Amino acid sequence: MxxxxxxxxxxxxxxxxxxxxxNCRAVRDGSRPCRPRTQSAIAVSGDYRKWFLFNxxxxxRTQIEAFAALQPGGGRATPLRAVLLTxxxxxxxxxxxxxxxxxxxxxxxxxxxxxxxxxxxxVLRTLEAYCQVTWRPVVPGASVPLEGGLSYRAFNVPTSKxxxxxxxxxxxxxxxxxxxDESSGRTVVYLPGVQExxxxxxxxxxxxxxxxxxxxxxxxxELIRLGLARKTARDMGHLPIGxxxxxxxxxxxxxxxxxxxxxxxxxxxxxxxxxxxxxxxEQHGMEVAADGLEVRVA
Amino acid sequence: MxxxxxxxxxxxxxxxxxxxxxNCRAVRDGSRPCRPRTQSAIAVSGDYRKWFLFNxxxxxRTQIEAFAALQPGGGRATPLRAVLLTxxxxxxxxxxxxxxxxxxxxxxxxxxxxxxxxxxxxVLRTLEAYCQVTWRPVVPGASVPLEGGLSYRAFNVPTSKxxxxxxxxxxxxxxxxxxxDESSGRTVVYLPGVQExxxxxxxxxxxxxxxxxxxxxxxxxELIRLGLARKTARDMGHLPIGxxxxxxxxxxxxxxxxxxxxxxxxxxxxxxxxxxxxxxxEQHGMEVAADGLEVRVA
Numbered sequence: 154m155x156x157x158x159x160x161x162x163x164x165x166x167x168x169x170x171x172x173x174x175x176n177c178r179a180v181r182d183g184s185r186p187c188r189p190r191t192q193s194a195i196a197v198s199g200d201y202r203k204w205f206l207f208n209x210x211x212x213x214r215t216q217i218e219a220f221a222a223l224q225p226g227g228g229r230a231t232p233l234r235a236v237l238l239t240x241x242x243x244x245x246x247x248x249x250x251x252x253x254x255x256x257x258x259x260x261x262x263x264x265x266x267x268x269x270x271x272x273x274x275x276v277l278r279t280l281e282a283y284c285q286v287t288w289r290p291v292v293p294g295a296s297v298p299l300e301g302g303l304s305y306r307a308f309n310v311p312t313s314k315x316x317x318x319x320x321x322x323x324x325x326x327x328x329x330x331x332x333x334d335e336s337s338g339r340t341v342v343y344l345p346g347v348q349e350x351x352x353x354x355x356x357x358x359x360x361x362x363x364x365x366x367x368x369x370x371x372x373x374x375e376l377i378r379l380g381l382a383r384k385t386a387r388d389m390g391h392l393p394i395g396x397x398x399x400x401x402x403x404x405x406x407x408x409x410x411x412x413x414x415x416x417x418x419x420x421x422x423x424x425x426x427x428x429x430x431x432x433x434x435e436q437h438g439m440e441v442a443a444d445g446l447e448v449r450v451a
Numbered sequence: 452m453x454x455x456x457x458x459x460x461x462x463x464x465x466x467x468x469x470x471x472x473x474n475c476r477a478v479r480d481g482s483r484p485c486r487p488r489t490q491s492a493i494a495v496s497g498d499y500r501k502w503f504l505f506n507x508x509x510x511x512r513t514q515i516e517a518f519a520a521l522q523p524g525g526g527r528a529t530p531l532r533a534v535l536l537t538x539x540x541x542x543x544x545x546x547x548x549x550x551x552x553x554x555x556x557x558x559x560x561x562x563x564x565x566x567x568x569x570x571x572x573x574v575l576r577t578l579e580a581y582c583q584v585t586w587r588p589v590v591p592g593a594s595v596p597l598e599g600g601l602s603y604r605a606f607n608v609p610t611s612k613x614x615x616x617x618x619x620x621x622x623x624x625x626x627x628x629x630x631x632d633e634s635s636g637r638t639v640v641y642l643p644g645v646q647e648x649x650x651x652x653x654x655x656x657x658x659x660x661x662x663x664x665x666x667x668x669x670x671x672x673e674l675i676r677l678g679l680a681r682k683t684a685r686d687m688g689h690l691p692i693g694x695x696x697x698x699x700x701x702x703x704x705x706x707x708x709x710x711x712x713x714x715x716x717x718x719x720x721x722x723x724x725x726x727x728x729x730x731x732x733e734q735h736g737m738e739v740a741a742d743g744l745e746v747r748v749a
Contacts, residue, residue, distance in 0.1 A: 211548075
């Protein structure tokens with residue numbers, strides 16, 4: 154199985170259009186070593202021919218043009234087989250409207266996510282005015298085969314983040330995906346948003362070969378310190394990396410071959426190649442994703 | 452007054468994610484001389500400090516990062532003063548959702564466009580869940596001052612394109628903008644979508660110094676010939692360039708200093724620098740916009 158990081162930044166990307174925080178300034182003026190990043194999404198394939206998109210970021214045009222394997226071979230036939238969503242956030246779903254020129258789209262999402270996309274942000278209702286959408290309801294715990302020798306199992310990720318749109322259902326607002334290569338039995342877990350590593354969530358990481366995990370903020374109060382927002386990382390549904398009890402402390406001891414931070418906010422110091430926080434991540438055996446990173450799990 | 456072309460392609464951009472037409476193949480594999488283009492939008496300023504965005508394309512992140520004058524100076528203060536819309540198309544409006552991190556957005560749009568953005572695509576209703584939007588109703592014929600020494604006058608552009616969302620109002624579904632530099636009195640007309648150069652529309656071009664005009668298709672049946680769609684350019688609200696009675700024949704004799712095609716579809720041969728159609732445009736004294744083109748009218 155191949156996992157291609159199409160985008161590694163959190164919502165807004167890096168730099169964010171209206172942000173002049175130290176990181177965004179550094180990536181614009183080149184004063185510190187760091188690379189721009191588009192908004193988070195991965196593409197996964199069992200055969201390098203049929204690809205599955207996990208989240209559809211607003212940067213999807215740029216992301217497809219940066220990765221030849223996702224480009225159409227002839228006419229308007231594309232290697233993209235389906236879109237699978239972890240939540241209904243704008244930065245994970247708006248890109249679906251950029252796929253509206255497709256004849257049809259297969260969409261895997263929980264009922265809670267589907268409802269928000271219809272009645273909340275209306276992304277799905279609008280998309281359906283342009284092309285046929287086949288909705289496959291995501292049921293946590295169920296194993297679902299995908300073309301090319303893959304299967305997935307979604308799992309519920311509890312969150313106390315206040316829903317911006319209609320309260321809706323509590324279960325399935327956020328899920329993670331556990332992907333299995335059917336020929337080798339090896340697995341990858343995609344978890345770009347997680348507020349708390351509960352026992353249930355940790356159980357889903359058992360025996361996995363590669364984990365792509367929420368790396369939004371270093372500190373819980375990172376945006377407050379910079380005067381950019383009043384919310385903590387946890388308020389926004391994200392466990393910080395570096396604080397005591399943060400994800401670095403909890404995840405680095407796990408016997409997983411590759412543990413990679415993804416969905417990194419523009420304010421997070423790990424974006425700077427020479428930051429002490431980046432060094433701490435690497436010294437603990439974890440990695441920081443960049444756009445274009447490709448992982449083979451076989 | 453400065454006009455900066457942020458994006459020069461029609462909806463889908465160039466190349467389009469799922470298109471392998473001869474042009475899209477050429478720009479991906481470099482086999483013909485041509486440049487990639489993002490989806491159409493311009494930024495206009497009277498003082499090079501405060502900028503007004505005409506249409507908000509889904510590529511706006513890339514477009515802002517490619518133009519330092521649109522980037523924030525400090526904190527999260529940006530030089531972008533308002534967004535003005537010519538219609539409610541996805542490729543002209545989806546970018547507003549990428550501006551949702553702003554504290555507030557000033558939006559100029561006709562009632563017909565505003566209605567489609569609320570009740571049709573819901574882009575505006577969703578945006579309002581994130582930030583404050585101040586709607587300034589665009590009234591064709593009225594002169595409206597803008598900060599930095601500019602003013603605009605919108606004019607109705609008749610179209611028979613079938614509305615994809617609720618029938619809504621007939622007037623104001625598409626407008627053009629006539630922008631005036633108040634110190635010199637010189638004007639620019641922005642008209643990225645026009646189905647027919649009626650006498651009323653032509654009257655709006657009188658005395659203008661620079662015209663940015665709909666260059667979507669070369670032939671009316673361009674997409675049909677390529678087997679990519681069943682609609683003509685006119686069905687989609689666009690006057691073709693090269694056909695008898697097309698825009699090249701009608702516009703090239705007009706005494707306007709600079710006449711520039713914008714909103715160019717990925718199938719249009721003028722995108723190829725060495726195409727006979729490109730040569731024809733230039734021999735008739737007109738230009739083909741590329742991303743980053745800057746025009747000063749003073």
